[in-house]
Amino acid sequence: MMWMPIIIAVAVVAGIVIGRHFASPEVVANNDRKLNSILNLIANDYVDTTNIDELVEMSIPHILANLDPHTSYFSAADLRAANEDLQGSFSGIGLSFTMMNDTISVIEIISGGPAEKVGIMAGDRIVTIDDSTFVGASITSNEVMKHLRGPRGSTVKVGIKRETSDKILPFTIVRDNITVESVDAYYMIDNTTGYVKVNQFGSRTYNEFITALMILRAHGAKRYIVDLRGNGGGYMEIAILMANEFLKSDLLIVQTKGRYKRDESQVWSDGTGSFSDAELVVLIDEYSASASEIFAGAMQDNDRGLIVGCRSFGKGLVQNQFILADSSALRLTIARYYTPSGRCIQKDYKGGHQADYERELYDRYLRGELDSRDSIKFDASKIFHTTTGREVYGGGGIMPDIFVPRDTVGVTGYYIDVVNHGLLAKYAFDYVDKHRAQLNAMTDYKQFLRTGPNDQTLIEDFAAYAGNAGVPPRWYYINKSRSLITNMLRALIARDVWGNSAFYPIYNRNDKTVQAALRALNKHQASFPIMPDE
8 A cells, every 4th residue: 555655644643642552451450560569568668768759760761671772761851851852942042052161152142032132142151040150060061951941931040251341241031932953054065966964853854854955956956965974863754754855656665564563554655756856865874863764775775865974873663652641751662664675774682781782883883894894794684675676784774875984084193182172162162252253244154264264374373272271282193184173173163153054064075975975976876777886
């Protein structure tokens, strides 16, 4: 049966809302009585006074740890926080910050947001929140967010330290709904190639994604690079809708298989995609997971797009969310999803061995997998075939068509030192602070690239800055890292002034995976049947 993606999307959402019993009532009742008896004994007879609610909250994760690695429990508060980004909005004050020198430093103000309306500016330091001091090494980003976010219409008072004032400036901000964007950036890499960076698959992602594609097409894009590196997933139905845009009709996008027939489904393209004829490259890495792998797998197995990068994470388990009586939730694995060729890309796991599962990415590094395709060992029993007969493998992630090893060019001991000390970001922030008026007068980041400091001036200034911060200059290694450092500094400076839309066009100039994608497009390797790997 061929179902349209939008119908499946509604079905998936309905499945999240509607709970089901997986065990017989008798089994549930017997175990319920047993657990209640134990808790009552603890509450009434244990030597010390105990908080039973806290004990239950602490026990649940230990029970779930014996299942798969992705079944999880969320308290009511944690569930609200986890859903905020995927839902595309939250209530807050509308600014981005970073912790610099143990101080909350504002790096970006959301246009039209509450912070901008009261006059808070990029470069301000938040030193107090609701009359409490928020300065020092013990202050964490999570703690700051908990205090700055809150219900719409509620207020928060902040004390601001600004370079132009000797006094702490007080502001009272009324929180409002803030939109979270899941498309970090989109721009034209060359005259015919559009680039889109997607950081998650949230409720607004499809609309943001299709808008970006349409704008790029209006600017002349005929081929596209979709960057899913670092994208840990999100809503499966959003990945389905995005994949549908690149597929002709009656092509399988994804299928699920569970313990019960009710958890089995197949989703097919409906032929309404607006970009089914465009050349496409999808970028993935070891942190691309779940919905990212659904999208990449659908493109690869249907021979629709070229996959470039390194092997993806390998999460092929489907969770259903069950809301409990106290508004907490259980996200329970109820099925596995399979790519169109029949691959289950979930990597191996063993219940109760969460640490081994979490260490798997580090094990890839130790095996040399990030440096050489030859270090990747495929399971010969899990060979599948794309629509044109190409071999693809199951059993742990999406293997790219063109493998790109990690980039170690320019990575020296000096570069590692300045990165570990956070000096690249700190220098960029301080540079913007000193030159804010000049930078704000520029039309865009391109003017900064044309008129800003040259490589020699920038690297000398940074080396002196790093030396004052405790990393002495070592010019032999600095020169080996020169291109890496100067490009990153320019990208970070541009992001502090113009946001992510300025960061990626600069950063990607030295990105090996992006460059490999462009070479493949220029050789028409994304036109199928596919050409051999590089």
